[in-house]
Amino acid sequence: MINDRLIDAGELPIAVRDFGGDAPPVLLLHGAGGNLAQLTTLARALRPHHRVITMDLRGHGRSGDGTWTWDAALADLAAVVVQLDLHRPAIVGHSLGGMLAALWGQRHPEAAGVVSLDGNPPPTRPDRLPGMDPEKATAELARLHAAFDTMHAGMGRVIEADQLPDLVERQRMAARDMGANEKVWIEGFRRNLAHVAGETSMRPSAQAAAEMRTLMNELDLGDVYATIRCPALVVLATRDLPEQEPFADLYAAHRRYLLDQVAATPVRYLQLADASHAMVIEQPVLLARVISDFLLQGR
Numbered sequence: 001m002i003n004d005r006l007i008d009a010g011e012l013p014i015a016v017r018d019f020g021g022d023a024p025p026v027l028l029l030h031g032a033g034g035n036l037a038q039l040t041t042l043a044r045a046l047r048p049h050h051r052v053i054t055m056d057l058r059g060h061g062r063s064g065d066g067t068w069t070w071d072a073a074l075a076d077l078a079a080v081v082v083q084l085d086l087h088r089p090a091i092v093g094h095s096l097g098g099m100l101a102a103l104w105g106q107r108h109p110e111a112a113g114v115v116s117l118d119g120n121p122p123p124t125r126p127d128r129l130p131g132m133d134p135e136k137a138t139a140e141l142a143r144l145h146a147a148f149d150t151m152h153a154g155m156g157r158v159i160e161a162d163q164l165p166d167l168v169e170r171q172r173m174a175a176r177d178m179g180a181n182e183k184v185w186i187e188g189f190r191r192n193l194a195h196v197a198g199e200t201s202m203r204p205s206a207q208a209a210a211e212m213r214t215l216m217n218e219l220d221l222g223d224v225y226a227t228i229r230c231p232a233l234v235v236l237a238t239r240d241l242p243e244q245e246p247f248a249d250l251y252a253a254h255r256r257y258l259l260d261q262v263a264a265t266p267v268r269y270l271q272l273a274d275a276s277h278a279m280v281i282e283q284p285v286l287l288a289r290v291i292s293d294f295l296l297q298g299r
Helices: 036-046 070-083 096-107 134-153 161-178 182-191 206-218 221-227 242-263 284-298
Strands: 003-008 013-018 025-029 051-055 090-094 114-117 193-196 199-202 232-236 268-271
Touching: 003 070, 013 036, 013 070, 025 036, 025 070, 025 096, 036 051, 036 182, 036 284, 051 070, 070 096, 090 096, 090 284, 096 114, 096 206, 096 221, 096 232, 114 284, 134 206, 134 242, 161 182, 182 193, 221 242, 232 242, 232 284, 242 268
Parallel strands: 025 051, 025 090, 090 114, 114 232, 232 268
Antiparallel strands: 003 013, 013 051, 193 199
C-alpha cells in the first residue's frame, strides 16, 4: 500500500510517499521544479527489490517553504530518514536531487550508497568547456544564461483561472511526446500548483528558484566526489533535451567536462546510452536495474 504523509522536519513539513516494499530502503529525490510524483514510475520499478520512499524537497509539491541552502535540504532528508526509521538508506537523486545525493554521501560514509542521475550544475565557466573556442564559449554562456533568466522570471507567477485548462492540455501533450505515463505526468504538474488567497501559482517560488540556481552555479562536484567514502555512482546523459539543442556545442563540451571531472575521482560512473537529462522519464526500468545492481554490489 502506498502511504502519503507529512514529516515534521522542525522548520517546515516535508511531504513523503512510501511505496512500501522490503529492505534495503531507497530514498528518491526529484530535481529543481519537480516533485515526488515525477519519480513514480522509477519508484514502482525499484519496489520489487527495495523499500522505496519519495519526497517533495522544500519549496516543492506539498512540502513547506523555507530558505534554500544545502544544509537545510540535507537536514530535511535527515528528518525523513529518522522519522521513517530508515536504516542506512541509499539516496538516489535526479538533477538537483542528484547533487543532494552526492552531498549526503560526502557527509554519511555509513550510507549504503548514493546515486546521482545526471545531477550536475549547469555550465557556467568558459574554462570548463573543453574543446570549445573560449570566445565562442563566453558568447554561448551569455546566451544560455539569458535563456535561464527568462525562464526564472516566470517562476512563481500567478496563473489566471481561464489559463489553467490550456496549461493542463499542454502538459498532456508533453507527456505524449515523451512517451510518459500521462496520469503520473499530470499529477506532477498539479502537485506544484499552490492555491493561496484565491490565486493559483506554480511552485517553487521565484525566491526559492533563485536560491537554488545560485547554489547549483556555485557547487564544485569535483571536490565532493573526491571526498565521498560510501559507494557512489554517477549516471551521465549522452544527448541533448530539445531545449538544449540550440546550444548543442556548449552542452557537448559540458558533457566532456563532466566526464573528465568524475573520471578523475574514485566515484563510479556510467554514460547511459541514448539518454538525456530526462532519463528518469525516458528509461525508468533500465535505471531501476542499474541502481539495484549497483547497490547490491555495495552490500
